[in-house]
Amino acid sequence: MPDSASPQPSAADHWPAPTADRPVRARLSLPGSKSVTNRALVLAALSETPCVVRRPLVSRDSDLMAGALRSLGARVEQDGDDLAVTPADLRGPASVDVGNAGTVMRFVPPIAALADGDVHFDGDPRSHERPVGALLQALRALGADIDDGGRGALPMTVHGTGSLPGGEVTLDASGSSQFVSALLLSGARFEKGLRLRHDGPPVPSQPHLDMTVEMLRAAGVTVETGEDEWRVEPGAIRVSEIPVEPDLSNAGPFLAAALVTGGAVTVEDWPEHTTQAGDALRSLLARMGGEVARDGGDLTVYGTGKIRGIDADLHDVGELTPTIAALAALADSPSRLTGVAHLRRHETDRIAALATEINRLGGHAEELEDGLVIEPRPLHGGVFHSYDDHRMATSGAVLGLAVPGIEVEDIATTRKTLPDFPGLWAEALS
Ligand SMILES: O=C(O)C1=C[C@@H](OP(=O)(O)O)[C@@H](O)[C@H](O)C1
Numbered sequence: 001m002p003d004s005a006s007p008q009p010s011a012a013d014h015w016p017a018p019t020a021d022r023p024v025r026a027r028l029s030l031p032g033s034k035s036v037t038n039r040a041l042v043l044a045a046l047s048e049t050p051c052v053v054r055r056p057l058v059s060r061d062s063d064l065m066a067g068a069l070r071s072l073g074a075r076v077e078q079d080g081d082d083l084a085v086t087p088a089d090l091r092g093p094a095s096v097d098v099g100n101a102g103t104v105m106r107f108v109p110p111i112a113a114l115a116d117g118d119v120h121f122d123g124d125p126r127s128h129e130r131p132v133g134a135l136l137q138a139l140r141a142l143g144a145d146i147d148d149g150g151r152g153a154l155p156m157t158v159h160g161t162g163s164l165p166g167g168e169v170t171l172d173a174s175g176s177s178q179f180v181s182a183l184l185l186s187g188a189r190f191e192k193g194l195r196l197r198h199d200g201p202p203v204p205s206q207p208h209l210d211m212t213v214e215m216l217r218a219a220g221v222t223v224e225t226g227e228d229e230w231r232v233e234p235g236a237i238r239v240s241e242i243p244v245e246p247d248l249s250n251a252g253p254f255l256a257a258a259l260v261t262g263g264a265v266t267v268e269d270w271p272e273h274t275t276q277a278g279d280a281l282r283s284l285l286a287r288m289g290g291e292v293a294r295d296g297g298d299l300t301v302y303g304t305g306k307i308r309g310i311d312a313d314l315h316d317v318g319e320l321t322p323t324i325a326a327l328a329a330l331a332d333s334p335s336r337l338t339g340v341a342h343l344r345r346h347e348t349d350r351i352a353a354l355a356t357e358i359n360r361l362g363g364h365a366e367e368l369e370d371g372l373v374i375e376p377r378p379l380h381g382g383v384f385h386s387y388d389d390h391r392m393a394t395s396g397a398v399l400g401l402a403v404p405g406i407e408v409e410d411i412a413t414t415r416k417t418l419p420d421f422p423g424l425w426a427e428a429l430s
């Protein structure tokens with residue numbers, strides 16, 4: 001007899017995705033943006049003044065960032081819904097757990113190079129496979145001493161000396177925009193500042209680069225941008241308050257529910273102006289058959305009963321791909337999603353994972369080198385594997401709205417960027 005107090009792993013690991021038996025009508029206040037929160041924490045820790053980060057995301061990726069900065073000496077304290085950050089001299093020895101957070105594994109090494117002492121970086125097994133080599137090479141060229149055992153990957157140790165000469169460097173950031181953001185975020189603290197050039201295939205995720213530049217400027221940093229070029233003047237980072245917008249990429253599965261069920265989903269506090277990639281959902285979902293309306297801070301997507309296939313280059317907004325792919329599998333015409341080769345090195349190889357899981361449920365998805373072709377077919381129930389990828393898990397939830405019998409493996413992996421996805425999903429469907 002199993003002990004009734006011990007958890008039954010198969011039940012806990014397989015979340016029965018709720019099927020919508022009527023149009024979803026929901027109004028949601030979503031937690032803060034991962035990308036804004038983790039930039040805010042970095043800027044606050046590098047600031048000359050204490051800083052309050054207003055309504056940040058509280059989830060695994062933001063906890064890892066707060067933990068990393070604490071281990072380097074900063075104080076990061078909960079203050080109601082906010083985080084109060086008190087900067088301090090950066091110092092090692094320290095050990096940083098990056099989990100599987102791209103923002104932590106890329107944004108923190110330049111800060112470690114500014115710290116006095118050794119800083120060791122390690123994380124989930126997947127963190128050993130995600131690209132950081134080009135960033136580490138660039139940091140070395142700027143004066144950092146890094147021991148990665150010649151692997152160009154984690155685990156590694158940054159031997160910080162308390163300062164970094166900085167100056168000019170060229171890198172290939174086609175693998176991740178986060179290489180550029182990482183250097184820009186710390187660049188003002190380098191002795192000579194930073195003159196950065198990208199050389200290689202196009203850098204993905206332009207909105208995330210815009211976010212970095214905008215947040216730096218709001219923190220008093222002089223940044224100039226050109227074609228594949230950035231310049232950061234040396235000087236103080238000074239910021240005392242950073243508001244965090246709701247996470248618009250995480251709005252994706254909820255807004256998709258309106259299309260799938262012919263319902264209406266409203267997200268509160270959709271910013272008038274934003275650099276978040278998720279803002280592109282307004283046009284993408286309209287192209288796929290939704291109607292999109294704004295009323296003050298409310299953004300509502302109405303389903304029309306039809307989901308149209310789409311031909312879309314998602315290079316700039318790669319993190320929306322899993323949501324768009326789920327809709328594409330339920331559409332009334334084929335879709336072609338391109339420009340996202342870099343997704344093969346995200347939390348998992350998202351192109352392979354999406355094709356495998358859609359096909360497992362009876363769909364027809366073909367991998368391209370840089371994307372997916374999806375031809376809608378009637379789907380059936382089954383296990384949807386999440387590959388420890390939050391956006392794969394939410395993609396399975398979107399399919400489950402229309403297809404009875406889908407079980408998403410390891411729904412808890414959504415905690416990477418959403419503290420309680422199953423709770424929010426149940427509320428939206430109630
Ligand atoms: O800087 C950021 O906050 C992010 C940049 C993007 O990374 P890539 O350019 O590696 O895709 C995005 O996909 C990721 O979710 C968050």
Ligand SMILES: C=C(OP(=O)(O)O)C(=O)O
Nearest residue numbers: 100101102103319346347
């Ligand atoms: C790619 C993503 O995350 P990360 O910040 O770990 O790169 C993502 O959230 O889709």
